[in-house]
Amino acid sequence: MATASTPTATRCCSYELVAQAGKARLGRLHLPHGVVPTPAFMPVGTAGSVKGLTPDEVWDIGASMILANTFHLWVRPGADLVQRLGGPHKMMGWTGPILTDSGGFQAFSFREKAKAQEDGVKFLSAYDRQWRFMSPEICVGLQEALGVDVAMALDECIAHPTERRKVLASTQRTTRWLHRCLAARRAPEQTALFGIVQGGFEADLRLEHARTLSAMDLDGYAIGGLSVGETAEERERMVALSADALPAHKVRYLMGVGYPIDIVEAVIRGVDLFDCVLPTRTARFGYLFTEKGRLAIKHAAYREDSRPIEDGCPCYTCRSFSRAYLRHLHLSGELLAPRLFTLHNLAFYQRLMARLRDSIVDGPEALESLRLQAKRWQEPYRDDPEDSHDPLSRR
Numbered sequence: 418m419a420t421a422s423t424p425t426a427t428r429c430c431s432y433e434l435v436a437q438a439g440k441a442r443l444g445r446l447h448l449p450h451g452v453v454p455t456p457a458f459m460p461v462g463t464a465g466s467v468k469g470l471t472p473d474e475v476w477d478i479g480a481s482m483i484l485a486n487t488f489h490l491w492v493r494p495g496a497d498l499v500q501r502l503g504g505p506h507k508m509m510g511w512t513g514p515i516l517t518d519s520g521g522f523q524a525f526s527f528r529e530k531a532k533a534q535e536d537g538v539k540f541l542s543a544y545d546r547q548w549r550f551m552s553p554e555i556c557v558g559l560q561e562a563l564g565v566d567v568a569m570a571l572d573e574c575i576a577h578p579t580e581r582r583k584v585l586a587s588t589q590r591t592t593r594w595l596h597r598c599l600a601a602r603r604a605p606e607q608t609a610l611f612g613i614v615q616g617g618f619e620a621d622l623r624l625e626h627a628r629t630l631s632a633m634d635l636d637g638y639a640i641g642g643l644s645v646g647e648t649a650e651e652r653e654r655m656v657a658l659s660a661d662a663l664p665a666h667k668v669r670y671l672m673g674v675g676y677p678i679d680i681v682e683a684v685i686r687g688v689d690l691f692d693c694v695l696p697t698r699t700a701r702f703g704y705l706f707t708e709k710g711r712l713a714i715k716h717a718a719y720r721e722d723s724r725p726i727e728d729g730c731p732c733y734t735c736r737s738f739s740r741a742y743l744r745h746l747h748l749s750g751e752l753l754a755p756r757l758f759t760l761h762n763l764a765f766y767q768r769l770m771a772r773l774r775d776s777i778v779d780g781p782e783a784l785e786s787l788r789l790q791a792k793r794w795q796e797p798y799r800d801d802p803e804d805s806h807d808p809l810s811r812r
């Protein structure tokens with residue numbers, strides 16, 4: 418089934434719906450620094466770099482948009498310096514679109530050292546031991562000054578579980594902050610602003626928040642407050658009711674999720690855009706995504722294994738090196754190991770996104786087949802010895 422919508426000329430951001438399979442959407446996100454085919458996965462470059470990779474390598478594995486973080490760039494090297502270096506695109510050597518997280522999540526992650534108040538959040542930065550203050554106005558001002566393609570609005574982040582009364586108060590504050598973010602915009606023709614649906618795991622509060630934000634006609638919508646220790650079923654329910662309430666002609670971004678199966682489940686529920694540290698972080702621990710499950714390169718079983726990480730994987734790592742050599746690099750603490758593993762894992766995620774886009778064209782049956790396959794990908798590699806010490810196992 419194919420439908421189409423016309424990008425709005427007056428915005429710097431528009432979402433073009435190309436085709437649908439059930440609720441899954443194939444689209445194109447138009448931004449100042451390029452067009453992003455969706456569903457898309459953004460590699461995370463928190464501190465101004467996708468750890469270990471050059472921008473050319475990130476581009477070559479199929480990524481068309483990356484995520485950076487306002488808070489990190491603000492504190493180090495400093496927003497002024499980033500500006501003097503020509504902005505994050507020029508500084509990082511990345512010519513494609515950049516989305517920046519607002520910094521709110523980082524501020525709230527210093528829980529005992531953060532204080533949310535009506536005007537914003539005050540927190541003690543772990544980097545420089547300085548007290549800093551982030552308001553909705555500062556949040557938008559920083560991201561516009563950096564010149565990123567997409568700025569995220571400041572939202573209040575809460576722990577899970579949180580009692581309903583506090584979820585309600587926090588969600589209402591997030592709405593008030595969003596109004597202030599909108600009023601603070603000075604460069605809407607250069608930087609898009611996405612609002613974030615909150616509401617914790619209170620279905621009615623989340624639905625109401627999604628409806629409130631929908632009425633505000635934003636450039637795009639994020640679904641936030643998930644991947645905080647809930648079950649997959651709880652998350653999928655919140656994703657579905659959020660996505661169903663958001664406008665069809667705007668992009669939908671699920672923040673910080675997740676495993677390949679989590680991404681597939683969310684695409685099936687109508688989400689377009691993703692980011693997660695998982696493929697890059699697990700790579701640095703020597704955990705590698707394959708279609709036979711997660712391979713832990715440290716295992717003795719690979720000591721003399723001349724096969725690549727994954728047969729048929731077109732990435733540079735798999736084209737060039739054996740498991741035995743990669744295991745040696747990993748155990749020797751060689752710098753090349755996390756680089757090569759990150760390349761493979763991100764290539765795996767980008768191939769997943771390409772397969773999702775193809776499956777939406779092929780229809781619901783193709784999507785369901787991919788979903789059944791992806792369910793197996795997060796389990797320990799089936800040829801591995803017992804993987805009882807996997808610190809990253811979640812389900």
Ligand SMILES: [Zn+2]
Pocket residue numbers: 726727730731732733734735736761764
């Ligand atoms: Zn590979």
